Amino acid sequence: MKFHPTFKTGAMATALLLAFATTVQAGTGPTTISERARAIQAKAINLDTHLDTPALFSRPGWKISDRHSFEQDGSQIDYPRMVEGGLDGGFWVVFTSQGERDAQGDLKARDAGLKRLSEIREMVAANADKFELATTADDAARIKAAGKKSVYISMENAYPLEHDPSLLSFYYKQGLRMISLAHISHNDFADSAGMGVAPEGEHGGLSDKGKAMIAEANRLGIILDQSHASNTVFDQMLALSKAPIILSHSGAYDVFAHSRNIDDARIRALASKGGVIQVNSLGGYLIDTGATPEYREEMRKVYAAFGGQRRLSDAERAQAKAKIAELDRKHGIRTADFDDYMRHLLHIIEVAGWEHVGLGADWDGGGGVEGYEDITALPKVVQALLDAGYDERQIGGILGGNTVRLIREVQALADPEAVKAALE
């Protein structure tokens, strides 16, 4: 929709102009948030199931208690912005980029995973007045009531467990309650969905090691996350897992045919088994941006010239952004926006039923689109769901209630003896 500001003087005019600047574009979503939307969010437990923010914890000078801006440093989650956007917490990810699958690569991944796990716990320890570790379904409401944000821990890519899968028991002790097996390429556990068109499988879905990991996750009540794995892995995981599963950050293949999205038939199968799908906001998975392999290679080089995407200074980030913008013009790249995100979300709610849908926007992991740049924009989703006719109960489920139910169900199906032994 168009936004017609009434020009006023002074600070209010500036505020309106700023609002205008960021919302005038079509496709960027609601420009005002109703009281009702605010009230629904205040009552709901707002969880995002895929927060890649832990990748920033070791960035020199970056503190979760400071307010940052996406524009300036590219980050999308911090405590002040969580408060502003009404996010009560979520699953904070131990992510490991897939590297070499030899002995040395596996050891490096093992160390990197354990280090990230420790970083998440150190962040909570350093901010005990703002964050609290969450491990059970009830923790989310309790921590919200205490005025803090919940930190559930998940793992994206089980590469750190290739060297020694028995380390899962340690991760569990330290709070891990969700795990995905593979990232953007195959590993020892499972075939990946790749990054556009699904690559040929290596294991025909899950390897034996992957199947064993599923059994062990079930035993401990760790939620299995299929996001990034292949469709065959989806089918096998759904068949093998004794507990419902999650897609922590995925989109709808029937809206945009990308190998990271999941088709309607599988969405229905997921829901019929009690699972949930949490909708991703990564632009390249939402629409056909026109990105070609050549474009991606040129973009990779831009970041490589700065020594990688994660460690940029604010100045380097600005330079990189300018170069990417130039690349985008050259290649005619289209940019996804808030409406594109809602198109996936609303389609998935339609197909799965609202009880089986939630939010996993891939913040700080590539997520975010025009009009939905960081977590402060979360209320827009609530407003858009209201505008689409969903009620308080349904929206509360999508914002986090469904995830809480899943945590409860998966943990109820765990082996109590195994849980007791693991926590000793």
Place this chain on the structure above:
Amino acid sequence: MKFHPTFKTGAMATALLLAFATTVQAGTGPTTISERARAIQAKAINLDTHLDTPALFSRPGWKISDRHSFEQDGSQIDYPRMVEGGLDGGFWVVFTSQGERDAQGDLKARDAGLKRLSEIREMVAANADKFELATTADDAARIKAAGKKSVYISMENAYPLEHDPSLLSFYYKQGLRMISLAHISHNDFADSAGMGVAPEGEHGGLSDKGKAMIAEANRLGIILDQSHASNTVFDQMLALSKAPIILSHSGAYDVFAHSRNIDDARIRALASKGGVIQVNSLGGYLIDTGATPEYREEMRKVYAAFGGQRRLSDAERAQAKAKIAELDRKHGIRTADFDDYMRHLLHIIEVAGWEHVGLGADWDGGGGVEGYEDITALPKVVQALLDAGYDERQIGGILGGNTVRLIREVQALADPEAVKAALE
């Protein structure tokens, strides 16, 4: 010495009476600390090389930032008492009690070690205004200058590495800079010195796995700690290690013939290779207390009735103490005191030379004697060293300078490529 207070009125009289009450007993050390002693401590870097305090970090409600008392909760180190006693930091121990050496025991130990390592880092994260992680020789002075306490990390008993010795690389990344191989019983790496009379060896000193660990520690610049291992391990470690070694908390066998102490010939051999011995204050290693195996078994049962020594409530601790006092009377147990501690310390300085001696009092790990109950008593050692005729330079070395030198030497002998790879 005897203490003859001059009675005065008011606060001064009270202070003197309090001083009298705690120091009237013979053997409990200096009753006043001179300005010179205070000045020497203020200038020195005061490090204790064996702080078992991390065992308390998971005790419910126990916070290192609170002031506790040994009388009330049995603890000996916390931030306020470190400030009072002038301790600038030290090596904080990842200690694991030796359990079963089967696959399951090894896994439990692996998880326990990693958890303790994380707890140490979480303590530092939660108290960043008071503590800082230290990994190099220069860190100690830098952190003291910044008004904080240094947290070097060490491991007592390599049991957590039995399942997978390659985990050492992760410990190193996270800050580990000292390691001992065995505790009070043999394990896969080395023979133990046991708890009184040395038991028969299992490996004839070091196993092949133990020898490999020595090579790896040398490569990374991790200080090798012989405390608790057998005399044969001492001889082999000294011969094999390319870097000088430490005895992080040991006493003099020629003062009291206990298998946890080391004889003069070995002290001289240690010093001749540049090593240091840090003197322990655990009473049962300092004098013949008269404790028999029967007494120890009865004491064990007292604690076992409360579910172990570590998790006692203050009330349970008081009850246990009363029962132990009763046991002590029944068995005619003698109690070590400050003078007994100084007897070991002064003997070892005599034998090793002051450049090769330091303090590793086993605080929160069984250390402490009458008149030297917690870290607030540290200035007494400084005073006693002054009284014994040692000068500022010598005392500074003993308080921590010698340890700093050892850290520097061991790290200088590391393989720079290995260090670089491990820190990547």
